[in-house]
Amino acid sequence: MKIDLTETTASKINKALVEGRRAVGTPAIGMVLTLVIVTDEENAYDALRAANDASREHPSRTLVVIKRVSRSPRDRAKARLDAEVRVGTDAGTGETVVLRLYGEAIDHAQSVVLPLLLPDAPVVVWWAVNAPLDPANDPLGALAQRRVTDAYAAEQPVEELSGRAQTYTPGDTDLSWTRITPWRSMLAAALDQAPCTVTSAEVEGEEFNPSCELLAMWLAGRLNVPVTRKVSPGPGLTAVRMESSGGTIVLDRPDGSLATLSMRGQPDRAVALKRRETSELLAEELRRLDPDDIYAAALKYGVDRLADTDAQPAPQAPAAGEDAAAKPAAKKAPGKKAAAK
Amino acid sequence: MSSSNPLRDALDRRLPRIAGPSGLVIFGVTGDLSRKKLMPAVYDLANRGLLPPGFSLVGFARREWEHEDFAQEVYEAVKEHARTPFREEVWQQLVQGCRFVQGNFDDDEAFETLKTTIEELDKAQGTGGNFAFYLSVPPKFFPKVVQQLKKHGLAEQKADSWRRAVIEKPFGHNLESAQELNKVVHEVFPTNEVFRIDHYLGKETVQNILALRFANTMFEPLWNRSYVDHVQITMAEDIGIGGRAGYYDGIGAARDVIQNHLLQLLALTAMEEPASFDADALVAEKTKVLGAVRLPKDLGKETVRAQYAEGWQGGEKAVGYLQEDGIDPKSKTDTYAAIKLSIDNRRWAGVPFYLRTGKRLGRRVTEIAVVFKRAPHSPFDHTATEELGQNALVIRVQPDEGVTVRFGSKVPGTSMEVRDVSMDFAYGESFTESSPEAYERLILDVLLGDANLFPRLEEVEQSWRILDPIEEYWDRHGKPAQYPAGTWGPAEADEMLARDGRSWRRP
Numbered sequence: 001m002k003i004d005l006t007e008t009t010a011s012k013i014n015k016a017l018v019e020g021r022r023a024v025g026t027p028a029i030g031m032v033l034t035l036v037i038v039t040d041e042e043n044a045y046d047a048l049r050a051a052n053d054a055s056r057e058h059p060s061r062t063l064v065v066i067k068r069v070s071r072s073p074r075d076r077a078k079a080r081l082d083a084e085v086r087v088g089t090d091a092g093t094g095e096t097v098v099l100r101l102y103g104e105a106i107d108h109a110q111s112v113v114l115p116l117l118l119p120d121a122p123v124v125v126w127w128a129v130n131a132p133l134d135p136a137n138d139p140l141g142a143l144a145q146r147r148v149t150d151a152y153a154a155e156q157p158v159e160e161l162s163g164r165a166q167t168y169t170p171g172d173t174d175l176s177w178t179r180i181t182p183w184r185s186m187l188a189a190a191l192d193q194a195p196c197t198v199t200s201a202e203v204e205g206e207e208f209n210p211s212c213e214l215l216a217m218w219l220a221g222r223l224n225v226p227v228t229r230k231v232s233p234g235p236g237l238t239a240v241r242m243e244s245s246g247g248t249i250v251l252d253r254p255d256g257s258l259a260t261l262s263m264r265g266q267p268d269r270a271v272a273l274k275r276r277e278t279s280e281l282l283a284e285e286l287r288r289l290d291p292d293d294i295y296a297a298a299l300k301y302g303v304d305r306l307a308d309t310d311a312q313p314a315p316q317a318p319a320a321g322e323d324a325a326a327k328p329a330a331k332k333a334p335g336k337k338a339a340a341k
Numbered sequence: 342m343s344s345s346n347p348l349r350d351a352l353d354r355r356l357p358r359i360a361g362p363s364g365l366v367i368f369g370v371t372g373d374l375s376r377k378k379l380m381p382a383v384y385d386l387a388n389r390g391l392l393p394p395g396f397s398l399v400g401f402a403r404r405e406w407e408h409e410d411f412a413q414e415v416y417e418a419v420k421e422h423a424r425t426p427f428r429e430e431v432w433q434q435l436v437q438g439c440r441f442v443q444g445n446f447d448d449d450e451a452f453e454t455l456k457t458t459i460e461e462l463d464k465a466q467g468t469g470g471n472f473a474f475y476l477s478v479p480p481k482f483f484p485k486v487v488q489q490l491k492k493h494g495l496a497e498q499k500a501d502s503w504r505r506a507v508i509e510k511p512f513g514h515n516l517e518s519a520q521e522l523n524k525v526v527h528e529v530f531p532t533n534e535v536f537r538i539d540h541y542l543g544k545e546t547v548q549n550i551l552a553l554r555f556a557n558t559m560f561e562p563l564w565n566r567s568y569v570d571h572v573q574i575t576m577a578e579d580i581g582i583g584g585r586a587g588y589y590d591g592i593g594a595a596r597d598v599i600q601n602h603l604l605q606l607l608a609l610t611a612m613e614e615p616a617s618f619d620a621d622a623l624v625a626e627k628t629k630v631l632g633a634v635r636l637p638k639d640l641g642k643e644t645v646r647a648q649y650a651e652g653w654q655g656g657e658k659a660v661g662y663l664q665e666d667g668i669d670p671k672s673k674t675d676t677y678a679a680i681k682l683s684i685d686n687r688r689w690a691g692v693p694f695y696l697r698t699g700k701r702l703g704r705r706v707t708e709i710a711v712v713f714k715r716a717p718h719s720p721f722d723h724t725a726t727e728e729l730g731q732n733a734l735v736i737r738v739q740p741d742e743g744v745t746v747r748f749g750s751k752v753p754g755t756s757m758e759v760r761d762v763s764m765d766f767a768y769g770e771s772f773t774e775s776s777p778e779a780y781e782r783l784i785l786d787v788l789l790g791d792a793n794l795f796p797r798l799e800e801v802e803q804s805w806r807i808l809d810p811i812e813e814y815w816d817r818h819g820k821p822a823q824y825p826a827g828t829w830g831p832a833e834a835d836e837m838l839a840r841d842g843r844s845w846r847r848p
Contacts, residue, residue, distance in 0.1 A: 181355045182390050188348040189359045189393060193467075195345055222347045258430035261394045266467040269394040272387065272431040284355065294353040 003085040010115040013083050013097055020087035031094045034118045037064045038140060039128040047128040053279030058286040059093040061118050067106045079105040081112060110139040122289050129153050136169035146289050150175040157210040158303055165299045170291035176210040177295045178281045182273050183215060183237060186251060194263055196246030201227045206234030216306050218298035228307045236275055360788035362393050363471035364462055368486055369478035370400035380415050381422040382780035387435050388425040391785055395466035397438030399458060403445055411441030424778055438466045446485045452493040470502030473787050480511060484525045491529040506530045507787055509538050510601050514592060516805035523798055536787045541602045542794040543779030546742040550609045565688045570731060572694045573710040574606050575848050577702035581659060586667030595678035595808060598698040604804040607694055610709055611684055620792040631803040633686045640814040646675035647822040647831040649701035654827030659701055675821050676700045679834045680811060701826040706848040707738040721757060728760045743767040
């Protein structure tokens with residue numbers, strides 16, 4: 001059932017939630033977390049659908065914060081809050097409140113969200129687009145244990161990563177990191193099977209896909225070897241090659257779904273590595289709400305320490321601890337070269 | 342295996358446990374279990390990215406099939422029964438490792454073919470010689486198959502690879518036959534390479550009993566004789582014996598269900614806190630509590646067995662057990678069994694555990710109900726609490742997995758009246774089919790060599806020690822009571838509890 005409220009307040013919304021629950025006859029609620037989605041009108045529908053799907057695994061109260069653009073100076077001066085309360089079958093397995101903020105209220109979204117949080121349950125904020133530069137110090141982000149951004153949606157994904165590294169606070173995470181979990185687990189499984197020392201690695205994938213950089217940084221940090229970032233037309237990540245004492249290990253996925261794992265002394269094997277839906281990514285993200293230290297380590301490795309594809313041989317990695325954003329210009333290089341080819 | 346792998350880190354909890362290079366050989370691959378549970382579970386595991394690249398599935402059966410026919414059969418089973426959506430690329434990964442071996446269990450040639458198939462898979466798919474043999478066959482064939490595996494060197498444990506045996510219930514029909522069976526299997530496979538499947542233990546809710554008890558503070562202080570009045574463990578089915586007459590007659594409900602599922606649930610409910618969650622620590626606690634189980638003195642009064650009679654169930658007419666096809670009209674096999682057990686230890690002395698199971702009961706349900714004592718003193722007058730029952734905590738194992746807590750609450754109004762209300766928790770995952778099937782978890786654990794969720798030899802023998810005297814008593818005395826199909830069992834079972842001043846919960 002849906003309840004529309006215009007020019008409303010948080011306490012009226014709370015009342016509507018209780019009424020809605022009574023009306024559909026399910027006063028007992030087993031919701032495990034509050035998910036706050038911050039988005040614009042354009043992306044709200046997709047984001048909410050993904051959240052509803054994910055709520056099948058994680059029953060949650062979903063608060064969608066939509067910041068409306070006001071056209072006239074008069075509208076901008078006037079604060080207004082509209083809400084749409086959905087309970088029952090319209091809201092996945094939990095409850096959904098779509099909040100539309102106008103005028104000055106946009107800058108005070110936390111004042112609306114705070115009273116609507118589930119008591120005692122964890123809070124996750126997900127910025128579907130336009131994530132703030134410093135999520136932990138954003139007024140909405142400050143309410144949450146877990147802050148989910150998506151560098152893939154950013155205008156300059158690779159720069160975005162450097163920014164994230166600078167402002168990283170435990171509890172931050174990024175969907176472009178979530179996207180590579182199957183790759184990481186397959187690569188780890190490959191090394192389980194053939195214990196060997198990796199001497200260098202190469203990550204190949206489409207331009208402007210921060211997942212490639214994250215995977216490369218993770219490999220570089222874990223294996224302590226130079227890792228090269230190579231650009232391909234995609235889709236997404238297309239290959240990882242690792243040179244090792246036991247020969248080359250290649251995980252190659254040209255078509256975005258079925259990959260081939262090749263290792264010396266072993267037959268080539270097909271591996272399903274499908275690109276996943278946002279709802280699946282979100283469900284994975286909600287599974288654990290503690291800080292992701294491995295993500296932090298990969299992120300802080302620094303994008304600029306990745307070797308460029310054409311710069312042969314791989315330059316000496318700068319000393320650890322160097323400021324990640326010291327050389328922002330270097331990051332553009334792969335993109336320019338790809339365009340020139 | 343992971344400690345030396347630089348890509349693995351205990352902190353990295355996104356990375357799932359992927360089984361190492363391995364394959365699964367299913368004997369009796371044309372059976373129902375294999376089609377409805379095993380093959381779909383293998384696919385679901387692959388779909389969730391938990392199987393190693395090159396994982397191989399070998400079917401062994403009498404049917405004259407080519408590899409392609411077998412692959413087609415797997416394809417259809419997966420399409421129909423898999424929990425997760427069908428995805429072509431996952432299927433492509435799986436189908437490369439599908440093989441079929443045709444033969445009888447006494448056919449030496451077939452086992453040689455199986456051996457060469459496995460060797461070929463090691464080369465083509467990189468399975469590394471690691472194979473689990475799933476014996477989805479009637480128990481009378483176990484000795485034959487196991488012997489054949491030994492004879493053809495298929496069960497040999499090499500230094501850097503493993504061979505495992507997976508067996509399904511029934512693990513014998515009494516202590517003697519169970520020991521016999523164990524001897525046969527352990528002659529060929531070492532103890533830690535034998536996995537006994539009790540699919541109940543693979544269920545999320547059953548694993549959640551441990552979480553509920555040992556990860557919380559609020560339940561454990563009440564979990565003893567000071568507060569618990571009694572415990573009821575129920576597993577009810579609404580179906581009859583269906584086409585399983587040959588298997589069921591002579592076995593009965595107690596052997597089929599109480600010996601394994603219900604006693605396992607009892608052990609998990611009643612055991613002390615294990616030192617850790619590894620297999621050894623768990624089995625130590627479970628055997629300890631099963632060893633403390635005592636039978637009632639008067640088996641005639643404290644146990645009930647019955648057969649379903651003709652009746653109406655859910656709007657359909659159901660025939661009685663004795664009228665089922667293939668059942669001897671004079672059969673004394675129980676389709677319903679209820680027993681009262683006590684546990685002689687400091688925690689549970691004097692708290693009865695009532696176990697019941699049956700076919701053709703009201704509805705399909707499995708639950709554990711911990712019923713608490715009444716409050717020692719009530720400041721309310723009698724009329725106020727007339728409708729107040731005993732507090733209870735119910736763990737609903739299936740279906741509709743969750744936990745219900747029942748307690749008293751004031752009825753709104755000007756007078757003081759206290760009535761039972763329940764507080765309900767449904768497991769988040771139970772909202773959809775996305776909660777993994779028990780078989781997925783168990784097959785993965787077999788491939789990983791993780792024996793946590795598998796009953797050990799000791800537990801099986803211990804539970805037969807509990808059940809054998811009851812079965813013997815039943816053999817010698819009287820005959821089963823009758824209950825109309827679609828009801829909650831015979832009047833005798835109600836009387837059994839009434840004598841203790843208690844009554845069965847309607848689940």
